[in-house]
Amino acid sequence: MDFKGYIAERVKAGELTEQEIYDLIALPPNTEMGDYALPCFRLAKSMRKAPALIAEDIKSAYPTDNIVCEVSAVNGYVNFRINRDLWAEETLGKILAEREKYGSSDEGQGKTVCIDYSSVNIAKPFHIGHLSTTVLGSALYKLHKFLGYNTIGINHLGDYGTQFGKLISAYKRWGKKEDIEKGGLRALNALYVRFHEEAEKDESLNDEARAFFKKIEDKDEESVALFEWFKELTLKDVGKIYELLDVHFDSWAGESFYNDKMQPVIDELNEKGLLVESEGAKIVDLEKYGMPPCIILRSDGASLYATRDIAAAVYRKNTYDFYKCLYVVAYQQNLHFKQFFKVLELMGKEWAKDLIHVAYGMVSLEEGSMSTRKGKVVYLSDVIDKCVEKALAIITEKNPSLENKEEIAKTVGVGAVIFGALYNNKIKDITFSYDKVLNFEGETSCYVQYTCARCNSVLEKGGDAESYEAKNICPQEFELIKTLSEFPDMLKDALEKYEPCFIARYTVDLAQKYNKFYFDCKILGAEEKDKNFRLALTRATLIVLKNALSLLGIGVPEKM
Ligand code: ARG
Numbered sequence: 001m002d003f004k005g006y007i008a009e010r011v012k013a014g015e016l017t018e019q020e021i022y023d024l025i026a027l028p029p030n031t032e033m034g035d036y037a038l039p040c041f042r043l044a045k046s047m048r049k050a051p052a053l054i055a056e057d058i059k060s061a062y063p064t065d066n067i068v069c070e071v072s073a074v075n076g077y078v079n080f081r082i083n084r085d086l087w088a089e090e091t092l093g094k095i096l097a098e099r100e101k102y103g104s105s106d107e108g109q110g111k112t113v114c115i116d117y118s119s120v121n122i123a124k125p126f127h128i129g130h131l132s133t134t135v136l137g138s139a140l141y142k143l144h145k146f147l148g149y150n151t152i153g154i155n156h157l158g159d160y161g162t163q164f165g166k167l168i169s170a171y172k173r174w175g176k177k178e179d180i181e182k183g184g185l186r187a188l189n190a191l192y193v194r195f196h197e198e199a200e201k202d203e204s205l206n207d208e209a210r211a212f213f214k215k216i217e218d219k220d221e222e223s224v225a226l227f228e229w230f231k232e233l234t235l236k237d238v239g240k241i242y243e244l245l246d247v248h249f250d251s252w253a254g255e256s257f258y259n260d261k262m263q264p265v266i267d268e269l270n271e272k273g274l275l276v277e278s279e280g281a282k283i284v285d286l287e288k289y290g291m292p293p294c295i296i297l298r299s300d301g302a303s304l305y306a307t308r309d310i311a312a313a314v315y316r317k318n319t320y321d322f323y324k325c326l327y328v329v330a331y332q333q334n335l336h337f338k339q340f341f342k343v344l345e346l347m348g349k350e351w352a353k354d355l356i357h358v359a360y361g362m363v364s365l366e367e368g369s370m371s372t373r374k375g376k377v378v379y380l381s382d383v384i385d386k387c388v389e390k391a392l393a394i395i396t397e398k399n400p401s402l403e404n405k406e407e408i409a410k411t412v413g414v415g416a417v418i419f420g421a422l423y424n425n426k427i428k429d430i431t432f433s434y435d436k437v438l439n440f441e442g443e444t445s446c447y448v449q450y451t452c453a454r455c456n457s458v459l460e461k462g463g464d465a466e467s468y469e470a471k472n473i474c475p476q477e478f479e480l481i482k483t484l485s486e487f488p489d490m491l492k493d494a495l496e497k498y499e500p501c502f503i504a505r506y507t508v509d510l511a512q513k514y515n516k517f518y519f520d521c522k523i524l525g526a527e528e529k530d531k532n533f534r535l536a537l538t539r540a541t542l543i544v545l546k547n548a549l550s551l552l553g554i555g556v557p558e559k560m
Pocket of ligand 1: 116119120121156157158309327329
């Protein structure tokens with residue numbers, strides 16, 4: 001039941017519409033005063049009355065009943081108290097009926113959202129810098145699906161550029177097939193690093209690399225075959241990580257996919273008089289908008305990253321007719337996105353407003369930063385392995401006789417990496433700390449997973465209640481119920497603001513509320529009536545925690 005709507009329907013406040021009242025009603029942070037509150041400050045002007053008086057009037061006119069059982073006016077707020085037993089029954093009934101669908105909706109029906117995320121570069125290390133785009137993008141992907149959107153996950157592969165010429169040159173000079181096959185991405189990166197070292201001594205290597213790159217473009221058989229091989233090796237390596245992190249894509253159309261899709265865009269820019277010549281290059285002048293020009297073609301005629309992104313946006317609109325297209329990319333690329341969004345707008349694409357750069361901050365490791373060219377790289381797979389290893393050590397120490405320790409450590413360790421990257425507002429720079437993300441008492445996924453294991457153990461001993469009734473529920477129970485009932489709205493909010501951290505924070509909050517309830521209230525030892533209700537509450541908590549974690553790509557072990 002929508003209590004907020006129920007209240008809004010019955011409040012009389014001057015000229016205000018039901019919707020306006022609905023939007024004003026909020027959940028007060030502390031429930032001592034009431035369960036919902038209507039602040040009257042914004043009404044004061046139009047009603048020409050002091051907020052406290054308005055609150056008094058609204059209170060007097062409000063018809064209390066068995067649903068909204070108490071109304072008070074305090075300091076310009078009208079506070080409403082809901083029949084908590086009813087609230088509890090409504091909420092539990094809904095969760096236990098909807099189960100893994102609880103929180104989902106069809107608000108996105110008929111709308112397609114493209115999400116460009118992870119977007120790895122072929123033959124370059126998949127390092128800690130790719131963690132955020134991968135897990136943020138994946139969470140947004142799952143969240144959109146859960147709320148009914150038709151969602152297209154796109155891995156805009158970095159599979160075009162002169163670096164592939166360098167790699168071929170390096171491979172032909174120093175590479176061995178077996179080594180590369182065995183070493184995968186790391187071996188390729190070692191070649192890349194060596195190329196840069198040697199090119200510093202011998203300039204001509206760069207010319208050779210350029211020639212090889214040209215050969216790829218001219219579809220020379222050997223060069224193309226080598227490039228395809230590098231690509232295959234890269235995708236095999238990153239595929240393992242995607243599997244661990246439960247990350248999926250519907251399209252792998254990368255930069256090279258747009259090789260033959262740029263000319264029409266360039267022609268259109270030309271026709272619309274947007275393309276101007278500058279020092280031999282072709283650019284779109286953005287000075288009026290306070291930005292440096294967007295370079296479309298270099299003086300040697302080569303296209304650029306932005307050219308491909310413009311072509312990609314046009315292609316996506318034509319192919320998917322998206323409602324929105326999100327780009328989950330670090331804030332370092334803010335200018336790039338602002339520039340090419342503006343170019344599309346100048347081209348008269350009214351849908352340019354539906355392109356959204358979901359920017360996020362940097363992740364660094366406590367141990368220090370890295371540099372790809374010099375070969376100082378923190379591989380994401382190493383970070384995951386280390387987390388799983390540490391999780392195993394902790395679990396073994398806490399619960400030596402636990403079965404399936406390895407499997408559980410994997411779920412816990414991987415969860416910790418994901419959660420660690422998602423817990424803060426996305427725009428913040430974060431320092432990743434193993435001890436912090438694996439702190440079982442902290443604001444972590446393992447704390448939440450541990451709470452799930454606690455729920456499981458309660459349910460294993462007590463079974464699921466066949467029927468239950470809410471009568472005079474206590475404050476701990478109510479706090480839990482209230483948080484459970486907020487899940488669907490929280491998800492909508494997370495989607496609207498592109499903030500998976502809301503979901504992560506919610507799980508910690510819900511777990512804390514459950515644990516307070518667990519320690520303060522007897523469950524298995526309670527009277528039959530209380531016991532049944534509390535078992536149902538435990539089941540509902542477990543369902544919601546699992547739903548929330550699965551949206552982040554995090555699993556839940558039965559036992560821990
Ligand atoms: N591969 C790029 C990088 O590593 C990210 C691509 C993001 N997506 C896009 N459409 N530009 O920086």
